[in-house]
Amino acid sequence: MTEITVSIKEGKAGKFNPGITVAEAVKSLCSSKERKRTLAVRQGDGELLDLAASVDSDMEFSLITTDSAEGLKILRHSAAHVMAQAVLELFDKDIKVAIGPATDDGFYYDFDRDEPFTPDDFAAIEERVKKIAGANLPFVRTTMSRVDARQYFADKGQKYKVELIDDLEDDIFSLYQQGDFVDLCRGPHIPHTGFLRAFKLLRIAGAYWRGDEKNAMLQRLYGTAFFNPRELKKYLHQLEEAKKRDHRKLGRELELFTISDQVGPGLILWQPKGALVRKLIEDYWKEEHYRHGYELLYTPHIAKRELWATSGHLDFYVEDMFSPMEVEGVSYQLKPMNCPFHIAIYQSNKRSYREFPIRWCELGTVYRFERTGALQGLMRVRGFTQDDAHIFCLPDQLEEEIFNILDLNLHILQTFGFTEYDIYLSTRPDKFVGSEKNWQRSTDALKMALEKKGLAFEIDPGEGVFYGPKIDIKIKDVLGRSWQCSTIQVDFNLPERFAISYTGSDGAEHQPIMIHRALMGSMERFFGVLIEHYGGAFPLWLAPAQARILNITDSQLAFTDKVYQQLRQAGVRVEKDVRNEKLNFKIREAQLAKIPFMLIIGDKEMEAGVVTVRLRDGKNLPVMTIADFTEMVKRESMVGLEADF
């Protein structure tokens, strides 16, 4: 028998007899510490192997260990299997199982069972999972031919598995078994269930089989797993922290916005404090756009239905639009987008190539009929204000304009403290308008601009809008959750439909290219993200109240009022709390309101004509005069400055 060489990337190599298992090779080549942490290996060509796999020819591999992201994913995938085993054992071994993959922060498994799972079942399932984990059951891999595998699952009544097999191209299928539970699965898996030392069922939800709403609704159980209980605890703690930052909770507590049943779902009422923050954001936004060569527009909320027919919205977007209304026998409809209005303004004059690029922006409020189940706080609403803009340009200006947009986009996002993004370039969908040549040209322009800007991005095939390709930027908040706000879309549909043109240098009429873009996305969603990002403690430049004056007793009332007036005059956003309450109580309330500065005024301050400044983290600044305080607020509330207060 010829020996084979097995080597570990960046490690030792050795000669073995063919048929040796990965586990044996690892045992021989690695320290016992390494061996204990190893779950699976990655072959030179990228394929993953279980420890139990046999090695028949020369191979180089790298270890996948419990401290890697990949290792965690394997654990969670295995946890899904264990959970399925537990569910079948506990309830009914004939429950049909669908799929059970790992996700970014855990895993799920979909079940088809007539009776609904209830949260009360969680404890029992968790206990059974623990029991299975404690039994150290090995994950055993076997393979079957297509025919055998199909027959095997058909015999067990597992119709979803049969469907999966029918849809896959493979000739050989692998099955994994632990205990009595057998699942169709590519693997790899943890060597045995004992690795599953920290497991938690998180929630239950419905999910369509294969994500298609025409299919059966299955019951999806979500859970998460870690290699040790400490990490699980940390994760659960993070979930708690995220809950505390929930914009719906903070929005209520800080009186930023409210949603009223009698007004309607998905319609946002901005309370004074939220409205003030919005105003600050909008002022900043307008200034930046002015600086970057944009002109501001205002357009109405409704338009004749005919306009939406011309624009194509009635063909492609009706389901997202509110129903039409009759006005003097003419049908009007609420706008779901601003673009047709901007085009109408374009058409108000004859245009020349010399005007290009035309950059028009608008904080335009649109209404979209979102399905009830999709609504969520500020993140998903039915009426929202987009920070919209449309750029009309020449074909050879396209790339530069996109580059400029990206530039402005990142600049604005950075101002709010967002420095990490996930960027996607979405290409032509199945249903599309325009020529393939145009699609190709604009997709290339988007790509070039991204590359020139040095931005890493992923291609999202087929996810473009029907009228053109787009760039989506998802921002990550402090907790690492991502939210889609920015979108940049090239459009050759609308210029065509409205037959807009410009006179070129050749004296002939040509069609301009149009770019749609929103940077913050919508004021509502962006505000929601901001609230969660800052945990409600807005930086000084955005804080609805920058300071609150707290007097100690009534004897300082006159002085307090004088300070209040003086600061207001100087443009400091200040409020006063002169209620007959103890200082402790007032401080507590100001702190909970997350106000950056508390100005404490007692007899000492009154006599010296100064204020004591307390920060929202509990620290005190040195006593200062009103003028000094004003000066400090001005200095520290520069746009985009995240002060340390």
Place this chain on the structure above:
RNA sequence: GCUCACGUAGCUCAGCAGGUAGAGCACUUCCUUGGUAAGGAAGAGGUCACCGGUUCAAGUCCGGUCGUGAGCUCCA
């Protein structure tokens, strides 16, 4: 829209073998004028989301509607 859960004072929640509602905070009034995260007392506030059914009797059981949440689908 679909699945599951939930819907009690402005807010957070308790109530339950079905007998016609309770706490804390907030609010109002009074006492207290107190230096760095809750001083005290009294009062007011609810057709228990809405509609219908079962029952001698429903916040409590059943059905429907509306709304909210977690997801699915979809998206700024």
